[in-house]
Amino acid sequence: MTEVAVQRRPRNRKQLIVAAAAKQFERRGFHDAAIAEIAADVGITGPALYRHFRGKQDLLAAAVEFEIEGLEAAYGAPQPGLQELLEYAAGKSLAQNRPSALWERNQAYLEPSVSAELRDRYQKAIAPLHEAIQTARPGLAGPAVELLVAGAHAVLSSSRLFSRNKLDSGRARMLMTKAASAVCEMTDLGVVERATARGGARGRIMPASRREAILEAAVTLFAERGYQAVGMDDIGAAAGITGPTLYHHFSGKSAILVTVITRCLDALYFDVSGALSATDDPARALDSALTSFVRINVEHGDALSALLTEVVNVPADERAAIRRLQHDYASEWVALLIRVRPDLAAAEAEALARTAQSVINRMRRQLRGEPGDVGNQLNRVGRAVLGLAGPAVSSGHQ
Known part of the structure; x- marks a missing residue:
């Protein structure tokens, strides 16, 4: 008689579902993450998953809680000192290897009451970092402390950039800690106000071209x-263009997104090409590339954010080409950084370069003020993360 093996349900199945969902949300975004694929990743069926969660919103809330639990563990260092906390948080973040920025990118898809509760818990999770910086830098005013908290937290949230490059865990921890420490040690802070809402009072001239008006809207x-919450009718109404005229310029919403993203990449690469051809000094060229990235962030930050956060919504047949362009652009930073800092291996330089770009973009969304002031602050943060000593070697354009 043949014995039939009985497959027992793992006791941590709910946790496995949440971890799988978090990866799907990070990789594909909320709308494109599929319940069936999340279930398949855990080895169950869709109906079995619904025994644990009512739907994708419940799963997203659980995934954000999963992220927050990681932060609570990372910032739960037994030692109160700032340096000890940064080292502990870097080690914990690398060991967990959890998706990050789920809260930041997906909070709009949560029920308001759930969002408010998670926001409060998120802030409490990073409170130990705030307290450690305040204690280590008692002379700093509140806004300056908030700025350093945002920068250090962005560095410590970049662990997957280091683990993705398969760095030695000890070396990765050291590089992350050093980058976060450099941010926390920044002096002469020309602090600008933290943003409380998008936009501001700064005036602007609307484009005359209908195509440009569509892209701007x-x-x-x-x-x-x-991206997913916006329809073509919304875009047309905001641009003052409706009906067939809108589709005369773009075949659909995804075509608009692809245009926005590729224009950002073209602008970034155009500037870095100019930086490479203008000097034979790698330090000066890297400074120019950093200044360019900051300037485009300040002037066209919403478009650049689409490149960094909405690329998951680009059709699969076009996404690969965009990913290659992203890789090529980052490779120029990596090549320059290795020449400026020969202590770094290629994988280490790539992790630091991508972390600097991510930190700049995330902090830009938290600041408001005169473009030059914001740009100068972000440039200094970028140099700190990259480990570039001293002042910028070129004045650049802010």
């Missing part, structure tokens, strides 16, 4: 609501 709406 789409970029603003994508940043405010997220």
Whole structure:
């Protein structure tokens, strides 16, 4: 008689579902993450998953809680000192290897009451970092402390950039800690106000071109609501263009997104090409590339955010080409950084370069003020993360 093996349900099945969902949300975004694929990753069926969660919103809330639990563990260092906390948090974040920025990118898809509760818990999770910086830098005013908290937290949230490059865990921890420490040690802070809402009172001239007006409206709406929550009618109404005229310029919403993203990449690469051809000094060229990235962030930050956060919504047949362009652009930073800092291996330089770009973009969304002031602050943060000593070697354009 043949014995039939009985497959027992793992006791931590719910936790496995949440971990799988978090990866799907990070990789594909909320709308494109599929319940069936999340279930398949855990080895169960869709109906079995619904025994644990009512739907994708419940799963997203659980995934954000999963992220927050990781932060609570990372910032739960037994030692109260700032350096000890940064080292502990870097080690914990690398060991957990959890998706990050789920809260930041997906909170709009949560029920308001759930969102408010998770926001409060998120802030409490990073409170030990705030307290450690305040204690270590008692002379700093509140806004300056908030700025350092935002920068250090962004570095410590970049662990997957280091683990993705398969760095030695000890070396990765050291590099992350050093980058976060450099941010926390920044002096002469020309602090600008933290943003309380998108936009501001700064005036602007609307483009005359209908195509440009469409792109401008789409970029603003994508940043405010997220790509999936915006329809072509919304874009047309915001641009003052409706009906067939809208589709005369773009075949659909995804075509607009692809145009926004590729234009950002073209602008970034155009500037870095100019930096490479203008000097034979790698330090000066890297400074120019950093200045360019900061300037484009300040002037076209919503479009650049689409490149960094909405690329998951680009059709699969076009996404690969965009990913290659992203990789090629980052490779220029990596090549320059290795020449400026020969102590770094290629994988280490790539992790630091991508972390600097991510930190700049995340902090830009938290600051408001005169473009030059914001740009100068972000440039200094970028140099700190990259480990570039001293002042910038070129004045650049802010």
